Amino acid sequence: MKHFTVLLVAVLVFNSVAVPQATQTQRASPDAKVKTEVQKRGTGEKSRIKVRLRNKAEVKGYISKIEDASFDVTDKKTGRATTIPYADVEKVQGSGLSKGAKIGIIAGAAVVIVAVVIAVGVCRAGYC
DSSP states (O other): OHHHHHHHHHHHHHHHHHHHHHHHHHHHHHHHHHHHHHHHHOSSTTOEEEEEETTSOEEEEEEEEEOSSEEEEEOTTTOOEEEEEGGGEEEEEESSOOHHHHHHHHHHHHHHHHHHHHHHHHHHTTOO
């Protein structure tokens, strides 16, 4: 019984020490996610993005410069660069289709192909 009590106290102390560290990591996470997303896309006119800021404003263009605390988005039409701190970003979207949309298109095409193959097979078997 004494060993169980000591073990229980040790687990509770360890748990209370570990929880605040996890909470601090989660707070820093959104800025780090944004920074990773921006760095993954790189710079140049092919790295087109749409950024939604925390004040609900949107900035569209391409990433022209990446720094430690911010990045620049340049509007292709006007050539005007906007410096955006990572902390001000709510969401980063790339141009083009999302992964889910691409998967949906491929799945839909596969269903159509299978349906056509089955229809042709049924017609050739004389059931048309």
